[in-house]
């Protein structure tokens with residue numbers, strides 16, 4: 001066998017071992033979708049209506065927990081948990097619904113939030129952004145928060161799992177009304 005075959009087989013074994021280990025962390029999704037300022041974002045739908053309205057000028061902190069899975073690749077809100085998969089998928093990232101041209105950190109299964117959603121369900125609204133765990137976001141307009149797992153538009157059929165998102169409104173700064 002050619003040495004490159006040994007290397008490829010070793011990489012494949014490592015990837016599968018990583019995935020099997022991480023897939024055990026994927027939680028079953030609870031039946032609820034939104035409760036107060038906490039909601040569940042499913043990986044399968046193109047859009048999740050969080051039921052949460054953000055108000056213009058107010059600041060919010062996003063808390064995200066859980067794991068979801070694209071085909072057999074486990075991910076969290078920032079993308080695939082196995083770095084080698086992340087590297088392998090790099091050339092196809094421009095086709096993502098929220099592509100790296102909008103934010104270089106955009107990966108497969110990054111959690112994306114939008115203010116409102118378009119009627120035709122395709123193009124993203126003007127305000128779309130990556131929801132990074134712990135990040136603080138000041139809403140540029142008053143609108144309902146929607147969210148989805150970043151993926152190729154035609155590739156949602158093999159998505160599984162969910163993340164739990166908690167939106168915490170922060171107190172206004174002293175200079176704010």
Ligand SMILES: [Ca+2]
Nearest residue numbers: 070155156159
């Ligand atoms: Ca997929």
